[in-house]
Amino acid sequence: MKGSWLLALVVPTACVLFASHVDTANVLALFPLPARSHWFSLKPLLTGLSQRGHNITLLITELEQDIPEKWDVIRIPPVLPTLLLKQNTMILRSMRGKKLYDMFLDVGIEMCEKLLRQEAVQKLMNIKEKKFDLLVMEYFFMNDCFLGFSHKFNVPVVALSSVGGFHWVTDAVGELSTPSYIPDIFSDYTDHMTFWQRLENTVALTYARYVYNYHFLPKIDEIVKENFKDPAMPPLSALRANTSLMIVQSHVSFSYPRPHLPNVIETGGMHIQQPKALPQDLKKLMDNAKDGVIFFSMGSFVKSADFPQESIQTFLTVFSKLKQLVLWKWENDTIPGKPENVHLGKWFPQSDLLAHKNVQLFISHGGLQSSLEATARGVPVIGIPVGAEQSYNARRIANFGYGIVLDLQNLTAQSVEWAIYEVLNNPVYRENAKLRSRLFWDRPESPVETAVYWTEYVLRHRGAPHLRSAALDLSWYQYLLLDVAALLLAGALLVLIVAVAAVRTLYRLITARTSAPHEQKRKKTTKKE
Incomplete structure (x- = not known):
């Protein structure tokens, strides 16, 4: 099953299998955020379009270097919000509900202000000689303001969501996120909620929509008008409503089932390819790990070195008791007191590593791309969420029976040791992980083929307005x-x-009729007396 379409991801000519023809198009792709996991998960679509002969103009940060030479690349310096520059990223772990939404939207406003003022972005705003046929961009509140380019170049929009079917993402195309069974991704609820959870979920989603539409969008409108200097620029709500296609990083193997509109396409795991050969030293290390391998990584954004010192010591204590090899993505050169069975690395080829036969367990922060990779490779997970939607992802894995969730703020040597031995010694976790892996790969075509087909569909049908919901x-x-x-x-x-x-009228009539004889009788009695 895997080999039948996985090879299509690495063989350029495989895209020719699409029967429908579309003329070569000039595609403007905007990925201004310094979030490598987001870019890495969505890059395959642009690669597929390029292989089909389309011309790609890409705006991206200077951090990303692995870009095809034939693409026209516009570089901008990485821009980070003040909150993350001043605070340790672990601050996210204490934020929930209203406070978390407020923080994210305030960050989005700040990011839009900074991004639109970049010199390269300003030049793109003022360009006149270049014409485009399509705008491809990530839908993420930190760069919603880039929708202004859809008006400037008068092109349809194909939007990508690296966080799955996030409610204000799918709201853009008129898709309803019903709070009765679709949980807020900033919660840790499942699709089966109690009454009080449904109540809290409804309140959270209502508040999120309110603050997004009546606080965030008006401020972004001001920023867009100030920078584009176009008096005819429509409000952002109207630009969002003209989105032709929404490609979301979700799939029923990992996400809860939900109804989608025709212009919402699931391509979860688009970045996951057939495993490449590991670096020779890493391959030798893992091949020799006869007792198995545990891989520990908190992703590209959260640093393990930022953990509280007591949490780091907790992991070291537990790892020292294990016979398995532990590969730990660690950003510094060493850790004081590191056990011999722990191997540190500042970077690992995670998706390829998880496909190795000796990997028995993945300890992760629960980021979406990491969770999808674990699902695809059939590896059980211990999730230690830090913030954002990570708790939601980790809870889904636990709900599907191939993982356990630990609370970073309440880690103890006993809880970590219990979780590791529970997953390693109970075959149910491995069996459920393999089941989810089979569901992940069981598709009629690869996620990239799906994404490329529907993107070209939008081009063929001039924005595909017939897919637009009347909602x-x-x-x-x-x-x-x-x-x-x-x-x-x-x-x-x-x-x-x-x-x-x-x-009341009938009662009065009945009362009046029954009381009349008595009244007459009373009057007669009175006269006799």
């Missing part, structure tokens, strides 16, 4: 049928009022 033309109260509910409620209330009035 985007409704106001929020019409969308939620509140006006219909109000009319039905008013009608029911009117019927109730009429019924009450009728009953």
